[in-house]
Amino acid sequence: MKIIKKDGRIEEFNIKKIKTSIENAARDSESMLNESDLKIITSDIENTLLKIRKxxxxxxxxxxxxxxxxxxxxxxxxxxxxxxVEFGK
Structure with a gap:
């Protein structure tokens, strides 16, 4: 899968980048996400995007x-x- 970035560049989709940003958001919010939580979340994200853009x-x-x-x-x-949301501003 490819992703069109905000500046118009096209890159390979990388779920690891999303995982890292979610981990950072969890840490910043002092929430506990274990590896299983992250796997479920990132799999759900990737599967949803694949369904939308099949x-x-x-x-x-x-x-x-x-x-x-x-x-x-x-x-x-x-x-x-x-x-x-706060991190993305």
Missing amino acids: DTLITSSYEVIGVIFEILKRNGFNSVLKSY
């Missing part, structure tokens, strides 16, 4: 952020979500 396999950074928000919210990681 025909083109090209997503955007804006779409990725929206999916991350939705999945963190759906799974009850509200403090991580708040920190993630």
Whole structure:
């Protein structure tokens, strides 16, 4: 899968970058996420994006952020979500 960055560049999608940003948001919010939590969250993000973009396999950074928000919210990681939003400003 490819991702269109905010500045228009196209890169390979890298779930490790998302995992790192979620880990940082969890740390900043003083929330505990174990490796299992992170695996579930990142798998859900990646699977959701693949379902949305199954025909083109090209997503955007804006779409990725929206999916991350939705999945963190759906799974009850509200403090991580708040920190993630603050970090992204």
